[in-house]
Amino acid sequence: xxxxxxxxxxxxxxxxxxxxxxxxxxxxxxxxxGRIEPGALLAVVGPNGAGKSxxxxxxxxxxKPLGGRISGALAGPGRxxxxxxxxxQKDGIDLTYPVSVFDLVAMGLWERRGLFGAFGRSDTxxxxxxxxxxxxxxxxxxxxxxxxxxxxxxALFARVSLQDAPVILLDEPFSAIDNATVDDLMVxxxxxxxxxxxxxxxxxxxxxxxxxxPQTLLMARQAIAWGPTA
Numbered sequence: 001x002x003x004x005x006x007x008x009x010x011x012x013x014x015x016x017x018x019x020x021x022x023x024x025x026x027x028x029x030x031x032x033x034g035r036i037e038p039g040a041l042l043a044v045v046g047p048n049g050a051g052k053s054x055x056x057x058x059x060x061x062x063x064k065p066l067g068g069r070i071s072g073a074l075a076g077p078g079r080x081x082x083x084x085x086x087x088x089q090k091d092g093i094d095l096t097y098p099v100s101v102f103d104l105v106a107m108g109l110w111e112r113r114g115l116f117g118a119f120g121r122s123d124t125x126x127x128x129x130x131x132x133x134x135x136x137x138x139x140x141x142x143x144x145x146x147x148x149x150x151x152x153x154x155a156l157f158a159r160v161s162l163q164d165a166p167v168i169l170l171d172e173p174f175s176a177i178d179n180a181t182v183d184d185l186m187v188x189x190x191x192x193x194x195x196x197x198x199x200x201x202x203x204x205x206x207x208x209x210x211x212x213x214p215q216t217l218l219m220a221r222q223a224i225a226w227g228p229t230a
Contacts, residue, residue, distance in 0.1 A: 012081060013037050014059070014167070014198070018068035021051070021058040027066055028054040030222040036200065038073070038166075041193045043213035043229070044202045050219040052202045053089065056171045059200070060086050073167060073198070083111065085165035087156045089172050095145045101155050102140040105130055108162025130158035135184055150181035157188050168192055170201040174208070186212055 014036040021029040029051040036042055044052045057063045059074055073082045085108075106119070106127050131137050134154035144152065153173060160168055170189075174182045182205075190212065192199055203209055209216055209229060216229040 012072040014070065014074050015072040016068070016070060019058065019065055019070060020067035021054050021063050022066050023054075023063075025066060028221065029058070029219070031068070032219075032223050033068075034217070034223065034226050035072075036198060038198055039193070039196045040198050040200070040215055041189070041213050042198075042200045042215040042217060043209040044200060044217045044219060045204070045206065045209060046219035046224070049221075051221045052219055053171050055219070056086075056169050056200070056202060059169055060084065082167055083163065083165040084167040084169060085160040085163040086169045087153075087160060087171065087173050090149060090152065090175065093152070093156075095147075095152075097144075099144055100140065101131070101136065101142045101144060101147070102127055104144050104155055105158045105162060108159040111163065126162060127158075130161045131155075133161055134158045134188060150177040153177055153181060153185065157185055161188070165197070167198045168200070170199070172202050172204070174203065174205065182208070 016032050016034050016036075019029065019032045020027050032055070044055060046052055054063065058065065058070065061074075061076060070076070074080055074084065106123070108130070109119075109123055109126070128137070128140075131139065134157050136151065136154050136158060139147075139151070139155070144155065147155065157173075173185065186208070189199055189201070201213070203213075213229055215227065216225070217223060218225040
C-alpha cells in the first residue's frame with residue numbers, strides 16, 4: 001500500500017523543462033522537455049550513449065542540471081514531494097561488501113525506521129514477504145556476493161518493494177539475466193503499476209517494451225519521440 005494521499009495519486013507529475021545533463025559540463029542529455037504523469041509506466045530506450053542512464057542519474061539527484069530544471073514530484077532532494085526508489089545498473093553495486101540477502105533487502109526499511117531504529121518482528125515478516133514476492137524465500141542468510149545476476153536483481157526488487165515509494169526508477173534492470181527472471185520481475189513491475197506507482201525503466205528489449213510499457217521515451221541525447229508506445 002502507498003503512504004499518504006499525496007503519494008497515492010495526488011502527487012505531482014515529474015516535469016522536465018528544457019533539461020540538460022552531463023559530466024564536467026559536457027552535455028549528455030540535451031534540452032529535454034516533457035511530463036511523466038503520476039502512475040505512468042514509462043520505458044526509456046535508445047542506442048548506447050543516448051543519455052538514458054544519465055537521465056536516471058538526473059532524476060535521482062546524482063547529477064545536477066547543466067541547464068533547465070526538474071520540477072514536480074522530483075524537484076530536488078531538499079524539495080522532493082515524494083519518496084523514490086532506485087535500482088542501479090549491476091556494475092554500480094559492490095558485491096564484495098559482506099552483507100547477507102536479508103540485510104540487503106532490509107535496507108528498504110531504513111528510510112522509515114532510521115539507521116538506528118528498532119527492527120521488530122513485523123519488519124522481519126515484511127522482509128520475508130518481500131523475498132517471497134520475488135522468489136527468494138530461503139535465501140535470507142546467503143551472502144550477496146554468492147548470488148547469480150538474476151538472484152541479485154530479485155533481491156534488489158525485494159528491497160524496492162519494502163521502500164514503498166511512489167516513484168521507482170530502474171536502470172537496465174534486465175541486463176544479462178535469464179528470461180524466467182525477466183518474466184517474474186515483470187509481474188512485480190506490473191503490480192507496482194496497478195498500485196498507482198510511477199515506474200521509469202531504461203530498457204533495451206523493444207519486444208518487452210511493446211508488450212508491457214504503455215509509454216516510451218526514445219532518446220539519442222535528446223528526445224526523438226515521447227508518447228504512447230504503439
